[in-house]
Amino acid sequence: MTTYPIDIKVNGEWKRAEVTARETLLDALRNRLRAFEVKDGCSQGDCGACTVILAGRAVNACLTLAVQANGKEITTLKGVGTSENPDPLQKSFVEHGAIQCGFCTPGVVVSAKALLEANPNPNREEIREGISGNLCRCTGYTQIVEAIEDAAAHGRRGVGEREDA
Amino acid sequence: MPENRTRPAYRIIGKAAPRPDAWAKVFGDTAYAHDYTVPGMLCAKVLRSRHPAARVLSIDTGDAEKLPGVDAVLTAKDVPNNETATRFGQTHQVGGFEGLYRVLAEKKIRFKGEAVALVAATSEAVAEEALGLIHVEYEPLEGVFDPVEAKQAGAYQVGEDESNVICSYKVRKGDVEEGFKLADVVVEQTYRVPMVDHAYLEPESGVAWLDQDGVITIRSATQVIEHFRGIADVLGVSHNRVRIIAPMLGGGFGGKEDITVETYLALLVWKTRKPVSLTYTREESIRSHGKRHPYVMRYKTGATKAGKLVALEAELTSDAGGYVYLSPWVLLYSTVGATGPYDIPHVKVDSETVLTNNTFSSANRGFGAPQVCFACESQLDELAKQLGLSPLEIRRKNYLRTGDALATGRVLEHSVETEQTADRALEALGEPSGPSSPTERIGRGIASSMTSYGRMTFLHDTSRALVSIEMDGSVSVRCGLQDVGGGQASSLAQIAAEVLGVPMEDVTVYVGDSALTPLAGTTTATRLLYMSGNATKKAATAVRHSLVKKAADLLDVDPEELAMGDRQIYSAGDPDRAVALERVVKACAADGIPLYDVAQFNAPARELIDFQTGQGQVFPDFTFGTQAMEVSVDIETGAVKVLKIVSCYDVGQAINTLSAEGQLHGGALYGLGYGMMEEVVLDKGNTLTPSFAEYLIPSAVDVPDVKTIMIESGGGVGPFGAKGLGEPSCVPAAAAFANAVSDAIGARVCDLPVTPERILKALGRF
Numbered sequence: 042m043t044t045y046p047i048d049i050k051v052n053g054e055w056k057r058a059e060v061t062a063r064e065t066l067l068d069a070l071r072n073r074l075r076a077f078e079v080k081d082g083c084s085q086g087d088c089g090a091c092t093v094i095l096a097g098r099a100v101n102a103c104l105t106l107a108v109q110a111n112g113k114e115i116t117t118l119k120g121v122g123t124s125e126n127p128d129p130l131q132k133s134f135v136e137h138g139a140i141q142c143g144f145c146t147p148g149v150v151v152s153a154k155a156l157l158e159a160n161p162n163p164n165r166e167e168i169r170e171g172i173s174g175n176l177c178r179c180t181g182y183t184q185i186v187e188a189i190e191d192a193a194a195h196g197r198r199g200v201g202e203r204e205d206a
Numbered sequence: 207m208p209e210n211r212t213r214p215a216y217r218i219i220g221k222a223a224p225r226p227d228a229w230a231k232v233f234g235d236t237a238y239a240h241d242y243t244v245p246g247m248l249c250a251k252v253l254r255s256r257h258p259a260a261r262v263l264s265i266d267t268g269d270a271e272k273l274p275g276v277d278a279v280l281t282a283k284d285v286p287n288n289e290t291a292t293r294f295g296q297t298h299q300v301g302g303f304e305g306l307y308r309v310l311a312e313k314k315i316r317f318k319g320e321a322v323a324l325v326a327a328t329s330e331a332v333a334e335e336a337l338g339l340i341h342v343e344y345e346p347l348e349g350v351f352d353p354v355e356a357k358q359a360g361a362y363q364v365g366e367d368e369s370n371v372i373c374s375y376k377v378r379k380g381d382v383e384e385g386f387k388l389a390d391v392v393v394e395q396t397y398r399v400p401m402v403d404h405a406y407l408e409p410e411s412g413v414a415w416l417d418q419d420g421v422i423t424i425r426s427a428t429q430v431i432e433h434f435r436g437i438a439d440v441l442g443v444s445h446n447r448v449r450i451i452a453p454m455l456g457g458g459f460g461g462k463e464d465i466t467v468e469t470y471l472a473l474l475v476w477k478t479r480k481p482v483s484l485t486y487t488r489e490e491s492i493r494s495h496g497k498r499h500p501y502v503m504r505y506k507t508g509a510t511k512a513g514k515l516v517a518l519e520a521e522l523t524s525d526a527g528g529y530v531y532l533s534p535w536v537l538l539y540s541t542v543g544a545t546g547p548y549d550i551p552h553v554k555v556d557s558e559t560v561l562t563n564n565t566f567s568s569a570n571r572g573f574g575a576p577q578v579c580f581a582c583e584s585q586l587d588e589l590a591k592q593l594g595l596s597p598l599e600i601r602r603k604n605y606l607r608t609g610d611a612l613a614t615g616r617v618l619e620h621s622v623e624t625e626q627t628a629d630r631a632l633e634a635l636g637e638p639s640g641p642s643s644p645t646e647r648i649g650r651g652i653a654s655s656m657t658s659y660g661r662m663t664f665l666h667d668t669s670r671a672l673v674s675i676e677m678d679g680s681v682s683v684r685c686g687l688q689d690v691g692g693g694q695a696s697s698l699a700q701i702a703a704e705v706l707g708v709p710m711e712d713v714t715v716y717v718g719d720s721a722l723t724p725l726a727g728t729t730t731a732t733r734l735l736y737m738s739g740n741a742t743k744k745a746a747t748a749v750r751h752s753l754v755k756k757a758a759d760l761l762d763v764d765p766e767e768l769a770m771g772d773r774q775i776y777s778a779g780d781p782d783r784a785v786a787l788e789r790v791v792k793a794c795a796a797d798g799i800p801l802y803d804v805a806q807f808n809a810p811a812r813e814l815i816d817f818q819t820g821q822g823q824v825f826p827d828f829t830f831g832t833q834a835m836e837v838s839v840d841i842e843t844g845a846v847k848v849l850k851i852v853s854c855y856d857v858g859q860a861i862n863t864l865s866a867e868g869q870l871h872g873g874a875l876y877g878l879g880y881g882m883m884e885e886v887v888l889d890k891g892n893t894l895t896p897s898f899a900e901y902l903i904p905s906a907v908d909v910p911d912v913k914t915i916m917i918e919s920g921g922g923v924g925p926f927g928a929k930g931l932g933e934p935s936c937v938p939a940a941a942a943f944a945n946a947v948s949d950a951i952g953a954r955v956c957d958l959p960v961t962p963e964r965i966l967k968a969l970g971r972f
Contacts, residue, residue, distance in 0.1 A: 042331075077234075077237065077241040078234025078235075080238075080407070080408075080456075081240065081409075081485075082407040082408065082409070082456075082488070083409075083488040083897065083898055084487065084488065085488065085897055085898070085899065087488075087897055087898035087899050088407055088488075088898055090407050117234070118232075118233070118234040119233070119234045122233070123233060124229070124233050127232075127233070131232040131233065134228070134232050135224045135225070135228040135229055135232055136224055137864075138222070138224075138225075138228075138864030138865065138867060138868045140225075140228040140231050140232060141457075141691040141692060141693070141868055141872065142406070142407070142408070142454070142455060142456045142457045142690065142691025142692075143227070143228070143230075143231030143232075143236055143454065143456070143691060144238065144406070144407040144408045144456030144457060144691075145407045146231050146232060147234055150232065165911075168906075169906040169907050170906075170907060172906045173905050173906050173907040174905075175905075175906070176405075176407060176898065176903060176905060177407070177906075178404075178405050178406055178407055178457050178459070178872070178876070178903065179457055179691055179692075179868070179872045180868060180871055180872050181868075181871035181872040181873075181874055181875040181876075181909070181912050182871075182875070182904075182906045182909065183871050183911045183912050184867070184868065184871060185906070186906070186911065
């Protein structure tokens with residue numbers, strides 16, 4: 042099958058992949074670029090497990106063609122933060138018990154990141170709206186909403202400052 | 207935080223402990239089944255029947271085999287032992303309970319989506335193309351799709367030689383006819399509940415290969431690594447030639463309790479001698495893997511004017527679908543649980559599970575409990591309404607209490623705090639969100655449940671754990687458990703850390719390898735914490751004894767005086783008299799004292815109950831709880847908004863309050879989805895809802911925050927007095943939702959889910 046080269050900046054690093062015309066961004070990320078933190082829960086745009094930030098917007102990677110991402114910047118969960126330099130969202134998710142099986146987590150955290158970048162001070166309703174495209178079967182969402190609310194408060198105080206500090 | 211009891215002074219147990227596995231997950235480092243690759247692995251696909259009922263006349267795989275890139279095409283004739291049963295880990299063989307199924311279809315097709323052939327090829331695209339080149343000739347048959355119809359004489363026969371009725375049970379207590387004579391009010395109703403999907407975010411998936419010794423090694427998303435025995439039996443190899451490794455699961459909920467991809471992978475690896483991977487599509491998962499049983503339930507319940515229940519009669523029919531799988535066991539749970547957490551003097555329950563040509567049903571969170579809870583709790587509210595009592599009043603008059611006997615004669619010897627959970631749940635709803643308006647009606651409902659934890663006692667369940675302490679004082683726990691995401695491994699780390707006086711981060715837990723970790727049974731039946739928690743505590747305590755004995759020598763004090771904490775062993779009366787744990791470990795090692803213990807925990811073992819009367823003990827213990835909801839119903843459209851949810855449980859003792867609360871949160875919504883929106887819609891065996899666009903589960907905007915209340919009675923049979931929460935936490939929510947809607951609209955919907963259409967019908971507006 043004919044393939045085309047695309048260049049995408051994944052988590053700050055330019056990468057080249059050979060993809061077919063109909064290949065989804067999800068398949069390219071997982072199968073070609075080994076970005077296994079991007080999860081495949083339904084391949085149909087219903088569950089949100091494959092959410093990534095593409096050119097500043099949270100999208101379902103399974104509903105995006107890989108070629109559409111050519112020349113663009115993508116943030117996956119690993120681009121949100123790392124164990125050496127965690128994002129407040131990541132710490133907050135762990136501390137609030139907002140993670141159970143964790144399969145939805147990469148998508149939820151990425152959606153939350155996109156939400157907070159657009160709206161650093163969301164209310165609980167806006168938080169629920171912001172993650173409404175991400176299904177979670179384990180947590181019941183309450184602890185996720187609390188984690189995002191807390192991370193937002195943390196972000197407003199500035200990195201490294203804690204309420205109790 | 208949990209309340210209610212003078213808490214023993216634990217260092218780590220009962221705290222909100224962020225889970226070690228959560229860090230890996232939040233940084234994207236967890237390798238789930240689908241995230242694992244083996245060099246040179248083939249991709250497998252499954253050919254599935256397009257008919258729900260048909261005779262297989264011929265299968266021609268020639269064209270598919272010739273396609274370049276195809277390594278193997280397998281059909282039933284390639285499976286050494288094609289008829290098999292779901293069995294796992296029980297030490298006791300129980301006749302009449304075999305969960306029979308076929309690996310690949312032969313003779314008759316029994317449901318749409320049944321596996322007919324397997325392909326392994328060099329890529330997914332080639333495997334997909336090969337499926338299209340397999341020519342199967344079917345003779346479509348009429349089939350039967352309604353369980354009540356399927357049990358009538360002369361109904362279409364789903365299998366070849368067995369009756370459609372798989373099994374039946376009875377419970378008999380007192381004299382139900384006499385009981386109804388004592389009743390001032392009797393309500394009678396038929397309830398129907400739908401087939402539902404587990405809807406875990408991670409579809410069924412695995413990779414398998416032959417290791418250097420020729421052992422078939424399967425790394426798959428499973429709740430049961432002990433399926434290695436059943437898979438070996440299918441292949442006709444000895445049990446120690448198949449190994450299963452369970453990575454972190456992306457959710458299980460009972461759907462990864464039966465074998466999913468494992469046998470297919472093993473067959474293909476055996477045939478090709480190459481590594482093979484297989485992941486179901488979401489559609490394949492919804493169409494062809496096990497579901498929660500639909501039930502038809504006729505209930506009749508009588509009470510006196512004072513509100514005391516005097517008689518209950520129930521007839522339960524469950525739809526097993528095309529194969530037996532775990533249907534007899536699920537039905538037994540429903541039968542024992544049919545009377546709810548209530549003391550009723552005269553009881554008659556008759557139940558049957560029936561084969562149809564629908565998608566097969568098997569284990570799903572709650573295992574037969576949510577169905578009967580909905581029916582029973584609806585009856586309680588109907589009686590209350592007729593008697594002019596509040597839902598809480600009628601329940602209070604009838605709750606079972608410690609020392610009371612169930613309808614099966616089993617005496618509840620451990621703590622029963624149902625009434626307190628109901629009081630607290632209702633109280634926590636607070637003031638109503640607002641008055642009803644002519645079109646927006648506010649309503650409230652509660653439902654209570656008694657749900658078992660631990661497997662059926664006639665299975666003689668066991669678990670094992672190995673706890674060892676390393677030369678630097680760090681601790682390893684090895685336990686053949688499967689972590690489905692509820693914090694299973696993390697809870698064992700906490701238990702070992704508590705017993706051995708180290709911080710939780712000093713403990714590493716190795717899980718889920720049928721060859722290398724001591725076998726610990728299934729992560730099902732809300733048994734993990736109970737069984738493996740007790741085994742871990744037992745092993746850790748044995749290690750502690752060795753260490754304390756050695757420390758007593760070193761410190762020259764009585765071992766009885768010593769405590770462990772902060773990586774030290776010290777005199778409780780004189781904490782300055784202390785020795786570092788590391789030093790004690792080294793001293794033990796020098797003297798040849800074992801620095802590990804492998805312990806087995808045995809659940810109470812009983813014989814089979816009497817199926818004609820239902821009398822006997824089926825479960826080790828129960829968890830009691832109540833869920834309360836407030837809803838607003840738009841009576842013009844039937845749309846319902848859930849305004850408040852409270853979930854209150856006696857958890858016994860929370861091991862990790864974050865994880866325990868997590869179960870209460872997630873369980874409440876799993877149950878609410880069942881009540882409000884979830885249904886696998888079937889038309890003559892054909893699933894009309896094969897994606898998450900049609901099969902709807904609650905999203906973040908469909909539900910409010912859940913308020914959780916944990917009571918800690920300390921009265922469970924798990925470690926430190928813990929009870930199990932995984933399944934119990936989801937059971938009453940659907941019933942509480944239906945009761946709240948009924949309170950709002952003044953009419954009852956008797957079928958789940960309680961959809962806007964059904965609400966308008968109940969109001970006579972549709």
